[in-house]
Amino acid sequence: MRIIKAKDYDAMSAAAARIIAAQIALKPDCVLGLATGSSPVGTYKKLIEWNHAGELDFSAVRSVNLDEYAGLTPDHDQSYAYFMRHNLFDHVNIDLKNTNVPSGINGDGECARYDQVIRDFGGIDLQLLGLGVNGHIGFNEPDDHFSLGTHKVTLTESTREANKRFFASIDDVPTHAYTMGVRDILQARRVLMVASGANKAQAVKEAFFGPVTPNVPASILQYHPDFILVADEEALSLL
Numbered sequence: 416m417r418i419i420k421a422k423d424y425d426a427m428s429a430a431a432a433r434i435i436a437a438q439i440a441l442k443p444d445c446v447l448g449l450a451t452g453s454s455p456v457g458t459y460k461k462l463i464e465w466n467h468a469g470e471l472d473f474s475a476v477r478s479v480n481l482d483e484y485a486g487l488t489p490d491h492d493q494s495y496a497y498f499m500r501h502n503l504f505d506h507v508n509i510d511l512k513n514t515n516v517p518s519g520i521n522g523d524g525e526c527a528r529y530d531q532v533i534r535d536f537g538g539i540d541l542q543l544l545g546l547g548v549n550g551h552i553g554f555n556e557p558d559d560h561f562s563l564g565t566h567k568v569t570l571t572e573s574t575r576e577a578n579k580r581f582f583a584s585i586d587d588v589p590t591h592a593y594t595m596g597v598r599d600i601l602q603a604r605r606v607l608m609v610a611s612g613a614n615k616a617q618a619v620k621e622a623f624f625g626p627v628t629p630n631v632p633a634s635i636l637q638y639h640p641d642f643i644l645v646a647d648e649e650a651l652s653l654l
């Protein structure tokens with residue numbers, strides 16, 4: 416595990432974006448595992464900037480996103496499909512046909528379909544992650560075992576509470592989601608996490624300086640052979 420300490424959110428975003436840009440430069444048709452939430456937004460802004468400057472080419476890049484709320488259509492403004500178009504895809508020269516977000520409305524067959532998409536791509540070259548305040552990755556919530564492939568989860572109240580800021584009220588926050596499993600994430604050849612702010616400090620400490628346990632899903636990344644945490648000073652403040 417490598418930790419890159421950044422001064423603040425902007426420095427964290429630039430450092431993470433450099434790692435992603437290097438991946439694209441090394442393998443122009445790489446498979447990027449992408450994440451939503453406020454943590455990666457600054458990283459995406461940097462990538463957009465470099466794409467516009469002609470320094471970064473997304474034309475052959477393929478992508479698979481981590482998760483999606485159950486019940487939200489891709490045009491719902493809080494769906495992760497919408498988030499990705501708004502925060503990245505619409506602003507770079509990626510071919511939308513090469514991008515994938517789990518469907519929130521396909522029902523039971525979606526999990527197997529999505530894992531097949533990842534397999535058909537030959538796996539993920541670089542998986543970008545945020546960190547939930549309860550240590551979740553994607554929507555893999557604390558549990559008594561680590562999950563395997565894509566599956567449907569019941570969101571914890573703490574996650575719904577943390578994410579309600581994006582919705583009109585807590586009642587509008589979906590109760591379920593589809594997420595890649597922990598195994599899918601661990602099988603990525605490189606994993607890059609961005610964490611920012613004092614509200615992530617406890618989760619960072621428990622995930623990377625405590626025991627590996629499914630009760631803190633991110634802790635399994637301690638076993639990943641190529642895991643990079645890029646965090647700002649506040650997120651590292653409890654270490």
Ligand SMILES: N[C@@H]1[C@@H](O)[C@H](O)[C@@H](COP(=O)(O)O)O[C@@H]1O
Nearest residue numbers: 451452453454545546547553554
């Ligand atoms: N499913 C997403 C996660 O992938 C994300 O990492 C987490 C943290 O979000 P934020 O970066 O906004 O704190 O939020 C959601 O629950």
